[in-house]
Amino acid sequence: MKARVIRAYIAKELIELVRSRFILMVYLLPTMIMLLFGYGIRMEVTDARALIIDNDRSFLSNRLISKFEHSRYFDVSLDTSDEADALRSIKQARTDVIIIIPESFEKRLLHGQSTQIGIYVDAAFPSRGSTIENYAKGVILDAAASLAPARSAHLITINQRSLFNQAMRDEDAIVPGLIGLVLLVAPAILSALLIVKEKERGTIFNFYASPLSKGEFLIAKLIPAFLLHSLNIFILFLWAVYVFDVPFRGSFLLYWGVSEIYLLISIAIGMLISVVTRTQIVAVVLTVIITIIPGFLYSGIIMPISSMSGISQVEAHIFPVMYYNHILYDAFLIGEGLQSGKTLSYLLILIVYAVILLGLGRLLLKKELG
Amino acid sequence: MEYLSVENVTVSYGIHVAIRDATFRADGGEIIGFIGADGSGKSSLMHAIAGVGNFSGSVRFNGIGYRSAKEAEPLKPLCAFMPQGIGLVLYEMLSVEEHLDFFADIRAIKPDSDFLAYRQRLLRMAGLDKFTARRAGDLTGGMMQKLSLICTLLHRPRLLILDEPTTGVDPLSRIELWEILDQIRREEGTIILVSTAYMQEAARMDRLLLFDAGEIIASGTATELLETVRPMCYLPTPGSGGVRTFDATYSLQPLDIPHAEPTLEALFFVNALKNNRLLPPVTLSGEEKIPFSDDVVMEARGLTKRFGDFVANDRIDLNLRRGEILGLLGANGAGKTTFIKMLLGLHPIDGGELFLLGKPVRNAHDRRTLKASIGYVSQHFALYGDMTVRENLLYFAAIRRIPSQEALEKTARYALELGFSEYLDEMPSQLPLGINQRFSLAAALLHDPHVLFLDEPTSGVDAIARAQFWQLLIALKEKWKIAILITTHYMSEAEYCDRIVLLRDGAKVADDTLERFYAAHPDAETFEDIFLEYYR
Numbered sequence: 027m028k029a030r031v032i033r034a035y036i037a038k039e040l041i042e043l044v045r046s047r048f049i050l051m052v053y054l055l056p057t058m059i060m061l062l063f064g065y066g067i068r069m070e071v072t073d074a075r076a077l078i079i080d081n082d083r084s085f086l087s088n089r090l091i092s093k094f095e096h097s098r099y100f101d102v103s104l105d106t107s108d109e110a111d112a113l114r115s116i117k118q119a120r121t122d123v124i125i126i127i128p129e130s131f132e133k134r135l136l137h138g139q140s141t142q143i144g145i146y147v148d149a150a151f152p153s154r155g156s157t158i159e160n161y162a163k164g165v166i167l168d169a170a171a172s173l174a175p176a177r178s179a180h181l182i183t184i185n186q187r188s189l190f191n192q193a194m195r196d197e198d199a200i201v202p203g204l205i206g207l208v209l210l211v212a213p214a215i216l217s218a219l220l221i222v223k224e225k226e227r228g229t230i231f232n233f234y235a236s237p238l239s240k241g242e243f244l245i246a247k248l249i250p251a252f253l254l255h256s257l258n259i260f261i262l263f264l265w266a267v268y269v270f271d272v273p274f275r276g277s278f279l280l281y282w283g284v285s286e287i288y289l290l291i292s293i294a295i296g297m298l299i300s301v302v303t304r305t306q307i308v309a310v311v312l313t314v315i316i317t318i319i320p321g322f323l324y325s326g327i328i329m330p331i332s333s334m335s336g337i338s339q340v341e342a343h344i345f346p347v348m349y350y351n352h353i354l355y356d357a358f359l360i361g362e363g364l365q366s367g368k369t370l371s372y373l374l375i376l377i378v379y380a381v382i383l384l385g386l387g388r389l390l391l392k393k394e395l396g
Numbered sequence: 397m398e399y400l401s402v403e404n405v406t407v408s409y410g411i412h413v414a415i416r417d418a419t420f421r422a423d424g425g426e427i428i429g430f431i432g433a434d435g436s437g438k439s440s441l442m443h444a445i446a447g448v449g450n451f452s453g454s455v456r457f458n459g460i461g462y463r464s465a466k467e468a469e470p471l472k473p474l475c476a477f478m479p480q481g482i483g484l485v486l487y488e489m490l491s492v493e494e495h496l497d498f499f500a501d502i503r504a505i506k507p508d509s510d511f512l513a514y515r516q517r518l519l520r521m522a523g524l525d526k527f528t529a530r531r532a533g534d535l536t537g538g539m540m541q542k543l544s545l546i547c548t549l550l551h552r553p554r555l556l557i558l559d560e561p562t563t564g565v566d567p568l569s570r571i572e573l574w575e576i577l578d579q580i581r582r583e584e585g586t587i588i589l590v591s592t593a594y595m596q597e598a599a600r601m602d603r604l605l606l607f608d609a610g611e612i613i614a615s616g617t618a619t620e621l622l623e624t625v626r627p628m629c630y631l632p633t634p635g636s637g638g639v640r641t642f643d644a645t646y647s648l649q650p651l652d653i654p655h656a657e658p659t660l661e662a663l664f665f666v667n668a669l670k671n672n673r674l675l676p677p678v679t680l681s682g683e684e685k686i687p688f689s690d691d692v693v694m695e696a697r698g699l700t701k702r703f704g705d706f707v708a709n710d711r712i713d714l715n716l717r718r719g720e721i722l723g724l725l726g727a728n729g730a731g732k733t734t735f736i737k738m739l740l741g742l743h744p745i746d747g748g749e750l751f752l753l754g755k756p757v758r759n760a761h762d763r764r765t766l767k768a769s770i771g772y773v774s775q776h777f778a779l780y781g782d783m784t785v786r787e788n789l790l791y792f793a794a795i796r797r798i799p800s801q802e803a804l805e806k807t808a809r810y811a812l813e814l815g816f817s818e819y820l821d822e823m824p825s826q827l828p829l830g831i832n833q834r835f836s837l838a839a840a841l842l843h844d845p846h847v848l849f850l851d852e853p854t855s856g857v858d859a860i861a862r863a864q865f866w867q868l869l870i871a872l873k874e875k876w877k878i879a880i881l882i883t884t885h886y887m888s889e890a891e892y893c894d895r896i897v898l899l900r901d902g903a904k905v906a907d908d909t910l911e912r913f914y915a916a917h918p919d920a921e922t923f924e925d926i927f928l929e930y931y932r
Contacts, residue, residue: 034501
């Protein structure tokens, strides 16, 4: 290993990054993704526009309506028109949910007879639809408990507690996943560019024609990307904890350590891309496609891996983002750390990933014209 | 004694064989010249010897033998390689000094006083000692090549491989590059392999290898090679048969006309004749452009262009007459391209006035008229590689709003007269450069321009294609009476121009006819000598 050669390359890369102002991109891109997605993705539903048709107009039906009115999840408007009109308003996207209270609602309840409340939900977005449906059910169940003093209602109560994300905040669920996305995309782009840039310009001949070994060249190229993005590990942490108010319950050392390993994986992906591409533009597009899609899909932001099935389960296990994000969510929300066997095994898997990808890059990199 | 021995080296890309069974030997202190047309295998052989490309066969340099790029690793500390293309190995963002540091570092050179003195000497030889803080991206082409060369020389290589280091470089920088090479070879005993497109340079080499279609077809000193073609060279005589250029007629069959002194260009022509590979002849039909009264087609009065504090063109006067070829010459960075861009209406004019056919060009409307009467061929022919020649021409006709019937007729006629009709339905990338040149010219002529601007149209094109291109330009001038403004780095081409304007540091330093230039410099043998007078 020639330390001087490596130092010379690193100094050169840094000078070029600063003078070409690419350095701004190194620090702006991660923050941009964080802010855009962090504020942009909202899973929870508040103020769903509910249209209630009260065919009973009784004391109890009024009580039920007021329960809806008091819920922060619903923005209620009352309608006396017929169902057809109500359905039209859902079609025209003026209403998210229609709740229909049948005639003799109060009478049947007082007589202990069962009754049916109609709920029509706009399920064009399935997850939003089912969320609204659940909220509506919850309000009705809650109301049933207080409305009907009779037998049934008191027998079952739900004692629900949300663990790890008690406040059910979107930020808590999304922001750690975003770190997994950003640290997969940004370092890969940088490391791919550092090598492909030389191929495109022709300066790669300096490496081809010099006694520099492939390993030395790779180390010289990857260290700048690694060091520069290591700072992003901290920057992203600060965004998460101080801007998005995500709690941090685990060990910072673990977070830092596993993030550095993950960084190695990311820059190794970039390096592999630089082996097969010849121009910077192709390298960037390919890197973005290869990293963003799995980085987002299997990050656990949209849905947890455990609820995937079949091929998507397999795919999720192929991409490293799942393993990293598991440790990440643990560090932020749970704090079990290495005490959990799963975290430990995932950490080992990530290390194996890094070693394999870096080795593969070293193997595939050519020191002659293709 | 050091030596390089190359045996049966073959380089192929898929089914295409770039160079087959190349064999030669070179000794310490020798400069071996690689000459040949584009795509004849020079670069591929250089890549193989430098160990940057794969090959079969074997190469031996002193005690180091290798049969593949991988085995060539032990050679690399002793070897230096400069690929083809200006400033290809330089980093735009790094300064001259940072380059020297970087190359010294990656070659692990001990920074002792010996090295520092050598480094300073190289800098002075390259004339870069005053520009150590300047970034490579801000250097002129000539300076870039000199910097690339001294960067490759830093570790005192024993084997130096240079792939067309002087292509696109002005004569002054070329001479300086050669002086560096000469000195290094004498003092260090380095083996130097160098390819070139400038035949005058070939005379400076100890031995020449002549490449053709992937084979080395001849080798020897320049004089030895010239002797082999002497019988086929005749004085230029019209109507005598054979192939005629400006200074010679070549024929394989004996002709009944006097012989001429062979030049290195003759090597190419004779070889092309032997292999029946000459481009189809050009047969322009006569006068057909609408004549206009004023003889001066275009006139620039005191044209000035500034970039910030830097004056790229300083009050340049120039007029272009109907039916003349005007050569615009100058070193890299003298302001030729900026000037042409102003004439084209691509750069706003910062001072002075421009007249087209006697009318001043002032507003956007005038500039549109200006563009409509100029044909322009850029340095890199702006052709679309994914369309056939015919499609390209029809496309250019369409953007010039030429009715399709007329466009079809013109395409067919130009193809016939400019000698590329058999290539009309092929892709430009599969055609010889000479044919691409012709049809770029046709594309620039479709809208019947009064003036034709050519920005280094012959850079990197081989001798035959160049000679034929000039024949075509002269035919255009004589038959169609088009005014042609051309920039070039080949001083030998200046001899074909009617009038020459020399630019230096953004200002015009000379403007005269060729005859009067020679009359004013009676000692000069070639135009290159005259050019250098103005630059020294």
